[in-house]
Amino acid sequence: MILFTNETKEFELVGIGCGPSNLSVASLLHNKPEITNIFFDQKPSFAWHDGMMLKNTSLQVSMFKDLVTLADPTNKFSFVSYLHHHGRLLQFLNSKFDQISRLEFADYLKWAAENNSNVCFNESVNSIDFNGEHFIINTSRRRVLGKHVVIGAGITPYVPQFVSDQLDCDTNFHIHEFAKRQRNFDGKKVVVVGGGQSGAEAVLELLNRTGNNAPREIIWLSRRENFFPIDDSPFTNDFFTPLIRTISLNKIQISVIVFLNAMYLLVTVSQSIHYEIFTNVFTSCDILSVLLCV
Numbered sequence: 001m002i003l004f005t006n007e008t009k010e011f012e013l014v015g016i017g018c019g020p021s022n023l024s025v026a027s028l029l030h031n032k033p034e035i036t037n038i039f040f041d042q043k044p045s046f047a048w049h050d051g052m053m054l055k056n057t058s059l060q061v062s063m064f065k066d067l068v069t070l071a072d073p074t075n076k077f078s079f080v081s082y083l084h085h086h087g088r089l090l091q092f093l094n095s096k097f098d099q100i101s102r103l104e105f106a107d108y109l110k111w112a113a114e115n116n117s118n119v120c121f122n123e124s125v126n127s128i129d130f131n132g133e134h135f136i137i138n139t140s141r142r143r144v145l146g147k148h149v150v151i152g153a154g155i156t157p158y159v160p161q162f163v164s165d166q167l168d169c170d171t172n173f174h175i176h177e178f179a180k181r182q183r184n185f186d187g188k189k190v191v192v193v194g195g196g197q198s199g200a201e202a203v204l205e206l207l208n209r210t211g212n213n214a215p216r217e218i219i220w221l222s223r224r225e226n227f228f229p230i231d232d233s234p235f236t237n238d239f240f241t242p243l244i245r246t247i248s249l250n251k252i253q254i255s256v257i258v259f260l261n262a263m264y265l266l267v268t269v270s271q272s273i274h275y276e277i278f279t280n281v282f283t284s285c286d287i288l289s290v291l292l293c294v
């Protein structure tokens, strides 16, 4: 239903997209009624990379790097508050998880989105104009005015041009569609292209398949010289603190980050998944070959 009216509501801040980035802004603004705000997302309801939500995947960062805690530890949309709300805080502590499951974190994000009335789903932003004083935001359901606009529209999956016209849903597909439907790899030779976190998760998922569902052979391709894990050490993590981010405008800091990137030290693959793949191959099956760019 289109809700266009002559009365155009004005907000201090309008958010476009409501994935984790803008949901964080929305959560931080929730207890600040003086900053009127509204956020729009085109999806029917909150979803965090559903097509890549493979079994047993976990969050790559600390649970304290949730939507709000680092900026506002008393905010009601913290991960701890989510656990408390569901009566699971003590059990969570007793479980002593090394890592938080991505499914659990996705549920937390969904809970935060559903409990914030300033977040609207099923509403796509179609255009933005500026009249010299306000942004004019046209959605699929209405027009609003905003003094500030925060764009958190995410990124689109990268598909190299030379394969873009050969991708279909059954045999050649991008990882963002992997979990969306059951695929039968029975006795097939499967090639996984990409040595990052998503490629590693796909390889592990394939290795864990058994019986009729298992592929005959897996080839894992990477242009890197090795399967490098994320550097999660304190000094590297320190590059991402807000203080460093302001200093990083300084050329020296930027060149250090460029250097770390070139050394693959800021890649995102968690070490645990490398161990899991390696021990899986070592203990049970011999179907994985890897091709590295050396």
Ligand SMILES: Cc1cc2nc3c(=O)[nH]c(=O)nc-3n(C[C@H](O)[C@H](O)[C@H](O)COP(=O)(O)OP(=O)(O)OC[C@H]3O[C@@H](n4cnc5c(N)ncnc54)[C@H](O)[C@@H]3O)c2cc1C
Pocket: 016, 017, 018, 019, 020, 021, 022, 023, 040, 041, 042, 043, 048, 049, 052, 053, 058, 059, 060, 061, 123, 124, 125, 126, 152, 153, 154, 155
């Ligand atoms: C599988 C996967 C796992 C990840 N795991 C981690 C992790 O463990 N730790 C970590 O730190 N990072 C992780 N990341 C990286 C990063 O945190 C996520 O990609 C995160 O989702 C980025 O959030 P975002 O809000 O910027 O973008 P997105 O999540 O892509 O959200 C963008 C939103 O904007 C909406 N949108 C776009 N255009 C419009 C429009 N015109 N109108 C209305 N809505 C619109 C989309 O519907 C979407 O909901 C992961 C990424 C992936 C792909």
